[in-house]
Amino acid sequence: GSIIIEVDENFPDFKRLLGAHKWSEFLVEPGDESRFVSKVFYCTYNSDRDVQKKGWKRIDVEDKWFKSKA
Numbered sequence: 001g002s003i004i005i006e007v008d009e010n011f012p013d014f015k016r017l018l019g020a021h022k023w024s025e026f027l028v029e030p031g032d033e034s035r036f037v038s039k040v041f042y043c044t045y046n047s048d049r050d051v052q053k054k055g056w057k058r059i060d061v062e063d064k065w066f067k068s069k070a
Helices: 031-035 048-053
Strands: 019-022 037-040
């Protein structure tokens, strides 16, 4: 499947989000999903509304899903 993430335009160095990300390295309890890898590409939609018009559903991310960087 595919997902679209919205990143604040003030986020420093958003390019570091692009590329492959192993779920086992950033999810707290990936379980059977630990073998998955996400590939993040730049999206050219201009607004949240443009994305919704194309049939995408919004699901807000929760901090508790991810390992702490501390």
